[in-house]
Amino acid sequence: MIPIIDGTGKGYVAQVDSDNRLLTKAVQISEYDLQSDAGKAFNINTEFISFTGSAETPIIYVKNNAEQDAVLANFFIGTGNPGGTPTEQGLIKAYFNATSVSGGEAFSAANRRAGAPETFEDFTILRHDNATPIIATYSSITPVLYQTQAAPARVFGTIFLVLAKGQSITITYTPNGAQTVNIYAGFGGYLKPANGG
DSSP: OOOOBOTTSSOOBOOBOTTSOBOOOOOOOOHHHHHHHTTOEEEEEOOOEEEEESSOEEEEEEEEOSSSOEEEEEEEEEEOOOSSOOSSOEEEEEEESOEEEEOOEEOOOEESSTTOSOOOTTEEEEEOOSSSOOEEEOTTSOOSEEEEEOSSEEEEEEEEEEEOTTOEEEEEEEOSSSEEEEEEEEEEEEEOOTTOO
């Protein structure tokens, strides 16, 4: 048997056990952690927005215009004290590729690595604004996320949704009661390397 020899010329050889297994030592991290370290991971947060009513309302819209896939690794949402009495818990839904999107207030993603140059300008990101609410058509689309949301409460979860170039996601909230609600929502994620590495 020919041993595996170090190609740098320092004379190291690999250690193999009695079952012919190559012994290695490795540090395992997630792709999310790796891309955060590389300055290719982002955080999108509406911060608190407020609206009144009981209808399903779009609160955030994100579209990926970049060449690389955008991986949404996690999702979070938080609600403040409601201004009225809900008939039941609020409801969160997420839809891929809503159509006829207009209105909303544009804002930017933050890089998860301080000082990194990537600004994620290829994303279109909108949040609800009472003066110009997000208008979108999604009634015929099956939600990709569907969960209740108490108020006040905060929820954080791993989702791993992927937006290829030109794809989008819209998050809506139904308060279930004519009330004023303060709410924020967003995603943590990263741009998938074009070469897969």
